[in-house]
Amino acid sequence: MKTIHIPxxxxxxxxxxxxxxxxLIELTRMRASDLTSLGSKLAHAYTVAMAxxxxxxxxxxxxxxxxFGIELKRNRxxxxxxxxxxxxxxxxxxxxxxxxxxxxREHQAQMAGxxxxxxxxxxxxxxxxxxxxxxxxxxxxxxLKSQFKAKMDLSGNATVFSLYDIAESSKKSRLNEMFLNxxxxxxxxxxxxxGCAFITLTAAPKFHxxxxxxxxxxxxxxxxxxxxxxxxxxxxxxxxxxxxxVKRKSGSYFGFRVVELHxxxxxxxxxxxxxxxxxxxxxxxxxxxxxxxxxxxxxxEGQKDDIIRIIEKTDEETAKxxxxxxxxxxYALGADEADGDGLAYRYKCAIRAMRARQYGFFGIxxxxxxxxxxxxxxxxxxxxxxxxxxxxxxxxxxxxxxxxAKQLQARVRFLEVEAEELEVSQEAVENRYGETVCVNRxxxxxxxxxxxxxxxxxxxxxxxxxxHLMELKNxxxxxxxxEAKFIERRRIMMQWYCDYLDExxxxxxxxxxxxxxxxxxxxxxxxxxxxxxxxx
Numbered sequence: 001m002k003t004i005h006i007p008x009x010x011x012x013x014x015x016x017x018x019x020x021x022x023x024l025i026e027l028t029r030m031r032a033s034d035l036t037s038l039g040s041k042l043a044h045a046y047t048v049a050m051a052x053x054x055x056x057x058x059x060x061x062x063x064x065x066x067x068f069g070i071e072l073k074r075n076r077x078x079x080x081x082x083x084x085x086x087x088x089x090x091x092x093x094x095x096x097x098x099x100x101x102x103x104x105r106e107h108q109a110q111m112a113g114x115x116x117x118x119x120x121x122x123x124x125x126x127x128x129x130x131x132x133x134x135x136x137x138x139x140x141x142x143x144l145k146s147q148f149k150a151k152m153d154l155s156g157n158a159t160v161f162s163l164y165d166i167a168e169s170s171k172k173s174r175l176n177e178m179f180l181n182x183x184x185x186x187x188x189x190x191x192x193x194x195g196c197a198f199i200t201l202t203a204a205p206k207f208h209x210x211x212x213x214x215x216x217x218x219x220x221x222x223x224x225x226x227x228x229x230x231x232x233x234x235x236x237x238x239x240x241x242x243x244x245x246v247k248r249k250s251g252s253y254f255g256f257r258v259v260e261l262h263x264x265x266x267x268x269x270x271x272x273x274x275x276x277x278x279x280x281x282x283x284x285x286x287x288x289x290x291x292x293x294x295x296x297x298x299x300x301e302g303q304k305d306d307i308i309r310i311i312e313k314t315d316e317e318t319a320k321x322x323x324x325x326x327x328x329x330x331y332a333l334g335a336d337e338a339d340g341d342g343l344a345y346r347y348k349c350a351i352r353a354m355r356a357r358q359y360g361f362f363g364i365x366x367x368x369x370x371x372x373x374x375x376x377x378x379x380x381x382x383x384x385x386x387x388x389x390x391x392x393x394x395x396x397x398x399x400x401x402x403x404x405a406k407q408l409q410a411r412v413r414f415l416e417v418e419a420e421e422l423e424v425s426q427e428a429v430e431n432r433y434g435e436t437v438c439v440n441r442x443x444x445x446x447x448x449x450x451x452x453x454x455x456x457x458x459x460x461x462x463x464x465x466x467x468h469l470m471e472l473k474n475x476x477x478x479x480x481x482x483e484a485k486f487i488e489r490r491r492i493m494m495q496w497y498c499d500y501l502d503e504x505x506x507x508x509x510x511x512x513x514x515x516x517x518x519x520x521x522x523x524x525x526x527x528x529x530x531x532x533x534x535x536x
Contacts (some may be wrong), residue, residue: 148465249363374438427442
């Protein structure tokens with residue numbers, strides 16, 4: 001039987017629904033519910049189109065151009081059936097068209113000159129995207145509050161929590177952990193007499209849609225393409241270090257990077273780099289940047305000190321190197337979804353729309369992943385001796401005296417030595433598309449006999465099951481927790497009231513002093529007037 005091939009321009013959506021797709025401009029104006037509905041329709045159309053297809057016809061559909069130019073990415077575990085399963089999945093289509101709509105919405109704002117510049121009222125992100133992300137966050141929070149997980153310990157006791165609780169807890173601890181890790185890198189650099197540089201990488205002028213000064217040479221590129229160009233430049237700089245024999249993750253250099261935005265939505269990278277002064281690292285970085293920026297006229301020579309700023313702490317008055325990056329980190333992690341008009345939140349929305357990573361470490365040998373694994377077992381009981389001590393030192397309980405200082409010392413030891421003593425084991429599992437993927441499951445200290453499972457310990461449960469498990473908890477214990485919270489609230493309120501009274505007393509005192517000084521000035525004026533009259 002002869003196989004009938006599928007035409008390359010075949011669209012399952014238009015063939016099934018007998019209507020044309022929305023345009024990209026219409027896509028950017030759709031509400032979230034409309035995008036979700038469109039994703040479901042696309043998935044259903046592909047499901048119908050591939051029903052009864054043989055392998056050759058399925059291959060034709062999989063390899064044909066997709067709606068809106070969306071790319072069906074392949075990985076090393078992809079098969080024809082797994083790629084076809086993606087095309088039949090409403091969640092996959094929903095993610096793809098939502099991401100595309102976010103990116104194109106910002107691109108349209110850039111093309112229209114609505115971001116930044118001298119006269120625009122919007123900075124770095126369109127108002128429409130900010131509002132959409134805020135509404136999306138509210139819907140996500142509502143959904144997470146109704147999704148529960150249970151984690152069983154070795155004694156058979158269940159800990160119940162919602163996904164919303166996990167997200168909020170992670171958000172609160174992230175900034176403090178980031179601070180400790182960067183301070184640990186700074187401490188390691190100081191102990192090894194490493195140099196420090198603060199590097200700012202910007203995209204070429206053609207990526208800036210609305211520059212405040214200079215000639216506008218914008219070529220219509222998206223912010224995502226601008227970020228990709230900076231990422232390519234950074235990789236070229238690291239390749240230059242490889243060429244002089246300074247390999248990545250060798251410990252000869254390390255640091256942290258964070259993405260910031262210009263007012264027109266174009267990204268730039270700030271990089272805190274600690275480096276061995278004896279290996280010619282900073283000279284190689286300067287040569288690479290000069291080579292990359294050679295087409296920008298005299299930009300490098302004129303801005304060299306701003307592009308690569310060498311930081312030297314000469315005395316106690318000089319700022320620590322980490323202080324140069326902390327303000328950007330606090331800005332990135334301190335964005336509040338409730339503050340929809342705040343610039344920090346606009347940054348976060350714009351960076352999400354371009355699908356960029358807002359911050360990250362580099363030059364560290366898989367230490368951050370191992371550190372996160374230890375966090376999940378820090379409070380676990382009956383764990384092997386050495387890994388238990390390492391985890392508990394890194395994550396001390398709240399209320400521990402000198403907690404931050406002790407955790408900083410533990411992180412320095414971990415990044416310098418202890419991370420190498422841990423081994424992570426993986427398990428092969430099948431994802432929702434039928435692909436075999438390896439996921440991290442266990443971690444083991446080389447001095448311990450047994451490994452500890454840190455992932456896959458939680459079980460999905462319904463809201464009714466969660467309520468039932470929480471009701472089984474000791475009521476006296478729950479009552480004690482509630483009373484403790486009430487007492488703590490009262491203590492905070494009383495402290496605030498006392499501080500408020502002290503502030504009022506101080507204001508009253510200053511006011512009385514001001515009145516006395518005015519009365520004294522008035523008496524002197526009267527005395528002077530009397531004396532003048534008598535002399536006359």
